[in-house]
Amino acid sequence: MRAVLKTNDPVKLNFAQALLRDAEIAAVVFDAEMSIMDGNLGILPRRLMVADEDFAKAETVLREGLGAAG
Numbered sequence: 001m002r003a004v005l006k007t008n009d010p011v012k013l014n015f016a017q018a019l020l021r022d023a024e025i026a027a028v029v030f031d032a033e034m035s036i037m038d039g040n041l042g043i044l045p046r047r048l049m050v051a052d053e054d055f056a057k058a059e060t061v062l063r064e065g066l067g068a069a070g
Helices: 010-022 052-067
Strands: 002-007 027-030 046-050
Touching (some): 002 010
Antiparallel strands (some): 027 046
């Protein structure tokens, strides 16, 4: 698996997950529970992971979908 997105922004993360779901690309969020370690400050980024074989397509989907959003 490879990280296709690293972010502290939960809204951006949820939107990215929706974009990938619409493109039928399975994705998993790593480090979602790390807020325990940073005291809920949101300083540790969450990683959106996809399978190696889906990485290129996922990267394109997110570049196009998140381009206008940030």
